[in-house]
Amino acid sequence: MTASPPAHDPEPPARRRGRPPRTESAGTRDRILAAAREEFSARGYEKTSVRGIAKAAGVDSALVHHYFGTKEQVFEAAIEVAFAPALNAPEAVAEGSPDAVGERLTRFVLGIWENPTTRTPLLAIVRSAVNNDTAAAVFRRLVAAQLLRRIAAQLELPDAELRAELAAAQLVGCAMLRYVIKVEPLASADLEQIIARVAPVVQGHLTAP
């Protein structure tokens, strides 16, 4: 597959042949997704365009539309990739002692924010969700259905969903103040010190009577 198909050709040549060279088309798709994550991250949902994503990926816009469809669909795909690390949170919560579920979840979530590679796409989601209703709906659906409800299901307690959301609220707020707004001393505090303070709160929300 070429990186730049003819400008007015909505279908890239490889697909037309029926069987695209698997590794190369996967590579192009991944490159577009990576570019989409960076564009959404840098500009937010509203100011990102399919044209801009295509340019950053070094491909024609038609190829972006071919693989993903509309801008909203590119965003959804980018979000799901960006969210992939977070989607393991329910497993992190499930494994091990119930008494340490708060620490496991706190360590897991702040670990994702601490790492620039996983933070950048998360920041893109937060920025977009705060500013745009379409993006907020995608975020809400993904977070509620794939993350909070799965964590809640493992708690087997009354109000499990509200519990998971209040725990998430503490973690979301920490991430906002530490990594986005960068309020001091929280922004520069040692991660272990924050975990020590926050984990008992998360534990309490999740499992306290």
Place this chain on the structure above:
Amino acid sequence: MTASPPAHDPEPPARRRGRPPRTESAGTRDRILAAAREEFSARGYEKTSVRGIAKAAGVDSALVHHYFGTKEQVFEAAIEVAFAPALNAPEAVAEGSPDAVGERLTRFVLGIWENPTTRTPLLAIVRSAVNNDTAAAVFRRLVAAQLLRRIAAQLELPDAELRAELAAAQLVGCAMLRYVIKVEPLASADLEQIIARVAPVVQGHLTAP
């Protein structure tokens, strides 16, 4: 003072006369500030223009520049007005029993978010701070210096600033998930139920040994 001074006249007539009619100029200034809050709220910092604020207020752009200066300065003025209710939080924390400081702060902050009149400008600040570094710096300065440090000063405990920030993180996260992203069941939950769950956490952050 006229609502529409000549387009290329940087100074409105009233000021030039030395003594502006006090009530009318205060009214115009307030109308510009109210329009600025609405514009920043609806569009965020980056997409708001002085021209747009002037149009919404029914005045000429020159009058906006005359009263406030640059767009950043209009934003700072709008933020300070929007933040005025929140700036009473340290007093709310200070009055009454130290054992109920968590509940007072929680009730105070969520009360501001619960009321659409006070929520709209706060939402504007959050949206802008998440998206724009200039806006984030204004927010950080205001929140850190005027709010969190004043609350911390009343705690008279080690790590008082970090304590205030972690308490704020729980409240910021609740506001984000309930009022901005609108995750259910948190978004529709009874306010008193949320206060009952969140207040002990805020109390713990602020005063636990």
